[in-house]
Amino acid sequence: xxxxxxxxxxxxxxxxxxxxxxxxxxxxxxxxxxxxxxxxxxxxxxxxxxxxxxxxxxxxxxxxxxxxxxxxxxxxxxxxxxxxxxxxxxxxxxxxxxxxxxxxxxxxxxxxxxxxxxxxxxxxxxxxxxxxxxxxxxxxxx
Numbered sequence: 001x002x003x004x005x006x007x008x009x010x011x012x013x014x015x016x017x018x019x020x021x022x023x024x025x026x027x028x029x030x031x032x033x034x035x036x037x038x039x040x041x042x043x044x045x046x047x048x049x050x051x052x053x054x055x056x057x058x059x060x061x062x063x064x065x066x067x068x069x070x071x072x073x074x075x076x077x078x079x080x081x082x083x084x085x086x087x088x089x090x091x092x093x094x095x096x097x098x099x100x101x102x103x104x105x106x107x108x109x110x111x112x113x114x115x116x117x118x119x120x121x122x123x124x125x126x127x128x129x130x131x132x133x134x135x136x137x138x139x140x141x142x
Contacts, residue, residue, distance in 0.1 A: 004115070007108020008124070009041065011079070013087045015097040019047060029068070029100070041075040042101035043068055044084055048091040056084055059098070075101070 016022055032038045043059035059068055060076040078101050087099050107121075114120055 003112045004108055006041075006103055007106075007111055008104050008121075009078075010102050010104060010126075011083065011087065012100045012102050013046075013090060013097050014100065015091065015095060017095065019045075019096055021098055025098075033068075036105055039103040039105055040068055040100055041103050042078040044079050044099045045096060046084060046088050046091065046099055047096040048088060048093050050094050052093050054085070054088045054091075 014021060014025060016025065029040070033040060045057040045059060047055045047057075049055065058076065079099055084099065087097070091097055111121060
């Protein structure tokens with residue numbers, strides 16, 4: 001059997017107003033971790049100041065403040081400076097976001113089983129939920 005130690009990893013940037021995510025966002029992430037859908041490997045809060053500067057907080061240093069006390073953050077530091085800079089460009093001045101490095105546990109199992117049978121995922125592309133819902137809604141209106 002070809003069980004991988006880690007499965008595919010995805011960067012997820014969750015924007016919010018202020019300096020900390022809304023309790024609903026925190027609970028949604030906690031639920032995904034509890035249900036075994038994902039494993040949070042790293043997390044960084046990125047803020048763009050009104051002047052345009054970028055400030056970061058390593059969540060590893062205060063997991064309970066961000067609802068990730070049970071997450072483990074197994075690979076804290078996986079989000080490199082270049083990753084943080086890239087995602088920070090998406091932020092408007094005066095806003096913040098939490099950059100989550102998420103291991104997709106369902107995909108880990110799939111990748112392990114495919115490797116065992118000589119197959120491999122060679123491409124994958126995510127379509128954001130708002131886009132899918134918009135397309136489905138407009139198709140229903142035709």
